Amino acid sequence: MSPRAIVTDIEGTTSSIAFVAEVLFPYSRARLAEFVRENPEAVAPVLEQVRAEAALPHLDLEGCIAQLHAWHDADCKIGPLKTLQGMIWADGYAAGAFTGHVYPDAVAGLRRWHARGVPLYVYSSGSVAAQKLLFGHSDAGDLTPLFAGYFDTAIGAKREADSYVAIARAIGVEPRAILFLSDVIEELDAADEAGLSVTLLARDGAAAADRYPVxxxxxxxxxxEIDA
Structure with a gap:
């Protein structure tokens, strides 16, 4: 049975893990402090979220920067950090400092499924804004018209079954009619528990598991669907 919707991860699935680790993260880390200091109005809500997350309501500007650096270095999936990274990356994309890496086969697959009328969604730990930036400024051009929607950890953690139940409810498709693509076994386990069909992406010699299609x-x- 062909799926009625496809939900895809980004890192290791549509895009290289190296792009995020070696391009995006170093770019935001190097510019974080300067960006915060030079954009006080834009980052004010982010800093309030930093204080709330850290449970330090009186943390000053430099303290907030130090906390953001600590979260960045630990690759924490925390809302205010993700928001700030997205703001910094937006500047980078706009300046042409880089384009979003998407595997050519992923571009072809997404276009093929979209042409067949299958709604496509993204679910990533990166913010929705960052997702749209990556696909909107990809190596293959603007891919955002291919997607019907985007989800980040605001809907739930990627390794929890309830998150996938919530996604199915949000897009109005029963779980068993949704195909979820990821390179992370624990995410596939959660999606499978929620009733979704799953496929493991094992790119670049990555280890595979025998309990899911690979x-x-x-x-x-x-x-x-390729020759249909």
């Missing part, structure tokens, strides 16, 4: 690229996912 694909090394989007070319082998739903092969019956």
């Amino acid at each position: 694909a090394s690229s989007f070319d082998t996912i739903l092969p019956q």
Whole structure:
């Protein structure tokens, strides 16, 4: 049975883990302090969220920067950090400092499924804003018209089954009719527990598991759709 919706992860699935680790993260880390100091009005709500998350209501500007650096270095999935990273990356994309990496086979697969009328969604630990930036400024151009919607950890943690139940409810498709794509076994376990169909992306020699369908690229996912 062909899925009625496809939900995809980003890192290691549509895009290289190296792009995030070696391009995006170093870019935001190097510019974080300067960006916060030079954009007081834009970052004021973010800093309030930092104080709330850290349970330090009187933390000053430099203290907030230090906390953000600590979260950044620990790769914490925390809302205010993700928001700030997205703001910094937006400047980088706009300046042409980089484009969003998307595997050519992922571009082809997404376009193929979209042309077939299958609604496509993104679910990533990166903020929705960051997701739209990556696909909107991708190596292949603006891919955002291919997607019907985006989800981040505001809907729930990626390793919890309830998150996938919530996504199914939000898009109005029963779980068993949704295909979820990811390179992380624990995410697939959660999606499978919620009743979704799943496929593991094992790119670049990544280890596979024998309990789920495995694909090394989007070319082998739903092969019956390629020549239909």
